Amino acid sequence: MLDRASTFSDPDLLAELKTRFIPVAIDQAYQRRQQDAEGDFYRQIAGQGPRHDFNNTTQGLYVAGPDGALLGFTNNRGSGRVREMMRRAIEKYQPGDVALLEAGRPDPRFNPHPPEGGLVVRVQAKVLDGYEETDDRWRQIFQSAVSRDNLWITREEQAALVRGEILPTLQQRIARFHLVDNTRGEPPMWRKAEIRELEMHLQDGVLSGEAELRTDSGDRAYQARLQGNLEVREGKVTRFEVVAQGAFRGEGRFTRGAPEGEFPLAVSFSLADGTDIADGIPPQGSRGWVEEYLKTE
Amino acid sequence: MQVIPVENMTTSLIPPITPWILPRLFPCLLAAGLCLMARPLPAEVKEGALQAFEQACRTSMNEPWRSVPWKVSLIEAQNLAARERKPIFIWAMDGHPLGCT
Numbered sequence: 507m508l509d510r511a512s513t514f515s516d517p518d519l520l521a522e523l524k525t526r527f528i529p530v531a532i533d534q535a536y537q538r539r540q541q542d543a544e545g546d547f548y549r550q551i552a553g554q555g556p557r558h559d560f561n562n563t564t565q566g567l568y569v570a571g572p573d574g575a576l577l578g579f580t581n582n583r584g585s586g587r588v589r590e591m592m593r594r595a596i597e598k599y600q601p602g603d604v605a606l607l608e609a610g611r612p613d614p615r616f617n618p619h620p621p622e623g624g625l626v627v628r629v630q631a632k633v634l635d636g637y638e639e640t641d642d643r644w645r646q647i648f649q650s651a652v653s654r655d656n657l658w659i660t661r662e663e664q665a666a667l668v669r670g671e672i673l674p675t676l677q678q679r680i681a682r683f684h685l686v687d688n689t690r691g692e693p694p695m696w697r698k699a700e701i702r703e704l705e706m707h708l709q710d711g712v713l714s715g716e717a718e719l720r721t722d723s724g725d726r727a728y729q730a731r732l733q734g735n736l737e738v739r740e741g742k743v744t745r746f747e748v749v750a751q752g753a754f755r756g757e758g759r760f761t762r763g764a765p766e767g768e769f770p771l772a773v774s775f776s777l778a779d780g781t782d783i784a785d786g787i788p789p790q791g792s793r794g795w796v797e798e799y800l801k802t803e
Numbered sequence: 804m805q806v807i808p809v810e811n812m813t814t815s816l817i818p819p820i821t822p823w824i825l826p827r828l829f830p831c832l833l834a835a836g837l838c839l840m841a842r843p844l845p846a847e848v849k850e851g852a853l854q855a856f857e858q859a860c861r862t863s864m865n866e867p868w869r870s871v872p873w874k875v876s877l878i879e880a881q882n883l884a885a886r887e888r889k890p891i892f893i894w895a896m897d898g899h900p901l902g903c904t
Contacts, residue, residue, distance in 0.1 A: 509900060514868035523871055527892035530880035531873045534895035544877050551893065568893040572884035592892070601888035609878045630860050634852040652856075652863040654902045692898045751853075760897075772856050782864065783873060787902035 508583050511647040516585035522592055534564050540616035543609055547574060555579040569595035572604040618788045618796040623661030626778040626785055627746055629684050630654055636769030648763055653688040656789050660800060668738050672706045681717050683791025685728055687754050687761060687771055694758035695791050711736050713748050726756030748775040873901060
């Protein structure tokens with residue numbers, strides 16, 4: 507989140523990145539664990555840096571040659587620091603003939619694919635109000651952030667939508683993994699037992715519903731209403747536009763800095779069309795446990 | 804993690820009409836908002852908040868970082884880097900940098 511709004515909003519840095527580097531974006535929690543060529547290559551590079559304990563996060567910005575030699579690393583988000591790291595890496599880099607790596611058989615535990623015959627839905631969320639005003643640039647970025655995730659819908663769930671039904675599995679997936687405040691970082695997802703109330707109905711293409719989510723201690727809660735429209739053509743959902751809006755309370759370990767008390771949070775859902783680079787990214791809720799995310803009962 | 808490039812997704816995952824999503828989402832969103840506002844809301848929402856959400860969502864889809872031709876596979880990046888004799892820039896985060904948060 508911070509990187510998108512700070513590091514990668516610097517036009518000079520972006521120009522360098524586009525012309526002198528091959529840019530790649532990854533969730534290193536996958537690559538540092540996966541047992542395949544992709545994982546091996548990542549560990550080769552990251553292992554030369556300061557974050558070489560693969561049982562812990564190795565997040566950061568790396569520059570490496572195609573031979574896997576580390577040329578630079580920083581975990582600083584200031585664009586000046588990153589540009590300097592890039593400049594030094596280019597100075598060190600000596601182009602030469604390097605063999606192309608083969609992908610081989612990808613580790614299936616870390617290569618989730620959207621369900622065949624299903625749907626990908628874009629999910630965006632924003633805190634609508636409640637923050638205290640601040641002059642701090644980093645806080646301002648968080649406070650104005652719009653999050654981005656994807657909802658995966660299975661073939662069976664799409665077929666049910668076509669019939670005018672929202673299967674309980676889809677309702678629970680939306681509630682547990684997507685009615686979250688992920689505007690300041692990786693959010694805690696809801697456990698099944700934290701769904702206190704959940705109702706969604708679909709009639710004549712209009713989706714309506716309510717959800718009440720709350721931890722046992724009550725330190726985190728979201729009470730939301732959902733409203734939207736679906737269209738179906740030739741047995742497929744061609745429009746899925748839904749918004750959830752309601753009162754959120756609390757924060758998670760990696761989403762500190764929420765407004766005090768209850769604050770309004772909106773979450774929008776719209777069918778992905780493949781034009782956004784993020785349309786192909788697995789849902790955050792599927793991370794490391796796609797079976798639980800896509801559970802069918 | 805190797806993510807299916809969107810262009811390689813099975814066609815059934817991609818709706819047949821592409822450019823209308825955002826323009827059509829937000830009238831729906833506003834209508835939904837008006838509908839929701841007809842009933843008491845669990846948290847106070849200032850007038851114009853939903854419109855601001857609409858604008859923020861639109862703006863976020865045009866942020867500068869999206870103009871970068873990010874690869875999502877290190878192996879693909881390595882192959883391209885070897886062919887073009889360029890270094891690889893790796894944006895490695897907790898949670899996918901292009902989405903998730």
